[in-house]
Amino acid sequence: MALLEITGLRRSFYGIAALSGVDLAVESGSITGLIGPNGAGKTTLFNCVSGIVPPQGGRVVFDGADITGWRPDRIARRGLVRTFQIARGFPGLTVMENLLLYGPDQPGERLLPALCRLPAARRREEELRERARAIAARLALDRVLDNPASALSGGQKKLLEIGRALMTEPKLVLLDEPIAGVNPALAEEIGAHLRRLLADGLTFLVIEHHMDMIARLCHPVIVMAEGRTLAQGSFAEIAARGEVQEAYMGRRWAS
Amino acid sequence: MTDYLVAMLTFAALYGLMSLALNLVWGMAGMINLGLVGFFALGGYASALLTHRFGLPIPVGLAAAFLFAGACGVVVALVTARLRGDYLAIVTLGFAEVVRIIASNEIWLTNGTDGISGIPGPLRGEVPPATFNLVYLLIVLAVVAIAFFLLQNLRHSPFGRVLRAIRDDDQVAAVAGKWVIAFKIEAFAISSGMLGLAGALYGHYTSYIAPDAFVPLVTIYIVLALSAGGTGSNLGALCGALLIVFFQEGTRFIAAWAPGLGAVQLAALREIAISATLILILRFRPQGLLPEKLPRLAKR
Ligand SMILES: Nc1ncnc2c1ncn2[C@@H]1O[C@H](COP(=O)(O)OP(=O)(O)OP(=O)(O)O)[C@@H](O)[C@H]1O
Ligand SMILES: [Mg+2]
Numbered sequence: 001m002a003l004l005e006i007t008g009l010r011r012s013f014y015g016i017a018a019l020s021g022v023d024l025a026v027e028s029g030s031i032t033g034l035i036g037p038n039g040a041g042k043t044t045l046f047n048c049v050s051g052i053v054p055p056q057g058g059r060v061v062f063d064g065a066d067i068t069g070w071r072p073d074r075i076a077r078r079g080l081v082r083t084f085q086i087a088r089g090f091p092g093l094t095v096m097e098n099l100l101l102y103g104p105d106q107p108g109e110r111l112l113p114a115l116c117r118l119p120a121a122r123r124r125e126e127e128l129r130e131r132a133r134a135i136a137a138r139l140a141l142d143r144v145l146d147n148p149a150s151a152l153s154g155g156q157k158k159l160l161e162i163g164r165a166l167m168t169e170p171k172l173v174l175l176d177e178p179i180a181g182v183n184p185a186l187a188e189e190i191g192a193h194l195r196r197l198l199a200d201g202l203t204f205l206v207i208e209h210h211m212d213m214i215a216r217l218c219h220p221v222i223v224m225a226e227g228r229t230l231a232q233g234s235f236a237e238i239a240a241r242g243e244v245q246e247a248y249m250g251r252r253w254a255s
Numbered sequence: 256m257t258d259y260l261v262a263m264l265t266f267a268a269l270y271g272l273m274s275l276a277l278n279l280v281w282g283m284a285g286m287i288n289l290g291l292v293g294f295f296a297l298g299g300y301a302s303a304l305l306t307h308r309f310g311l312p313i314p315v316g317l318a319a320a321f322l323f324a325g326a327c328g329v330v331v332a333l334v335t336a337r338l339r340g341d342y343l344a345i346v347t348l349g350f351a352e353v354v355r356i357i358a359s360n361e362i363w364l365t366n367g368t369d370g371i372s373g374i375p376g377p378l379r380g381e382v383p384p385a386t387f388n389l390v391y392l393l394i395v396l397a398v399v400a401i402a403f404f405l406l407q408n409l410r411h412s413p414f415g416r417v418l419r420a421i422r423d424d425d426q427v428a429a430v431a432g433k434w435v436i437a438f439k440i441e442a443f444a445i446s447s448g449m450l451g452l453a454g455a456l457y458g459h460y461t462s463y464i465a466p467d468a469f470v471p472l473v474t475i476y477i478v479l480a481l482s483a484g485g486t487g488s489n490l491g492a493l494c495g496a497l498l499i500v501f502f503q504e505g506t507r508f509i510a511a512w513a514p515g516l517g518a519v520q521l522a523a524l525r526e527i528a529i530s531a532t533l534i535l536i537l538r539f540r541p542q543g544l545l546p547e548k549l550p551r552l553a554k555r
Binding site: 050051052071072073074076077081082084088089090091092093094096097100101102104106108109110111113114115116117121125129130133142145146148164168 | 405408409412413414415416417419420422423424426427428429430431432433434435441445549550551552553555
């Protein structure tokens, strides 16, 4: 059974369908690629799966549980976390705090332990801080940990998106264009990093317009167009198919 | 003069308590509450009725004020759960006016616009008035100190971090695994409870409450106090409250060096002096006198 199974997912905005019955499965232990032209509905799919936008039909099953229509925080705590295409986050918090916020099981987030500074909260905070430092170091964010997140460069904000997702100790990470705006050397590193995490047992579903990254990293690759899944297979198979080329016609591949 | 100073400090401490409450819900969680005076009134009436009409001890009245205003805060937070910014401001402003109008009209309960007089105060009548005032100041200061200590704990805890995250982007906070609405309700409830407590302390101090003490202007003063002191900072909240009371009272002495002005003109002159000072502060220090500081956690 697949880790994430989506069947017949629908969502429209103001009468126009963004998702018109998406069927898609992500196998455990894969880096699955999701490509498709602008406006195909990829981000909307992420929004519906992560609970930010309620779907109007269909089913999302994650890790054996039907999570359709769940609150986003319950979905996140179950082990499914997503990043945002246009980096979002908490500009008024430092980079370190952005990372710590995503740390799970912090008793200090409950009212009474917070009011009386429970030692258990302090211990957990130390663990999370250690973890945040390690993640920041790998994403080259260790120099800016104490800066407000609003002071990061565009690329650094994208990296922070990934770092925050990793803090949750997830099973499945949905990455929305993780390397858009990141320099080639660091993009390469991120790719290598994803592969290492894959070996550790994580699973990824990655939206990306950089075809070379998709080709090197993702298997299988799923193509979406006009709110539907169009094709699925290895990158080579996908690239050879006429309807896929047609779906992409008229737009540049690298955004 | 000492009596005057003591009274002024007591009012400053009560303003400080309200300003701390506003800092929790607005400064930290980013929810603007313009119904401060409504919760203040709820607490004031709750404690006055319990102690005056039913003869319960004052500490019971204070606790009841906290709990009753806090419970009303939960209801308001639930009703306004999906509202943000301007909409939340308008609804909470309306809530406070509803409280005031109910207090003016439900005469059987609140004695209407005549208000409730003879509210007991600790040791009132047993010691000289000056001693009472001093004791009461110490009590209010102790309450403010405890509130400040607990809120500082919250501010620096993971709980406070979640509130500040919600202030920035509640959708991303939800993706981070936080049950946003629960945090918002908790913050709103504690803040409302503190306002209720402040209202109760006010009633036991002046021994008299009436609807005309609960006008929106009080809320505006608290919002100004926090903005000038530093939104997001507990110390800023206290500092702003002290500043506002200092100006309100200090400008009374304008009369001394502005002879020949009528009472109405003097009152207007005071308002102008207060407004001008606040405009200057917000123009040259938009983040307030003691702005929120970010923690430095990178080093181990
Ligand atoms: N909240 C919303 N309100 C209205 N329309 C929306 C909303 N979200 C998405 N849409 C519409 O749904 C369609 C799909 O958008 P989506 O963001 O999912 O595309 P995408 O595949 O991620 O494109 P891109 O590659 O440009 O990021 C678009 O036509 C978009 O305008
Ligand atoms: Mg998109």
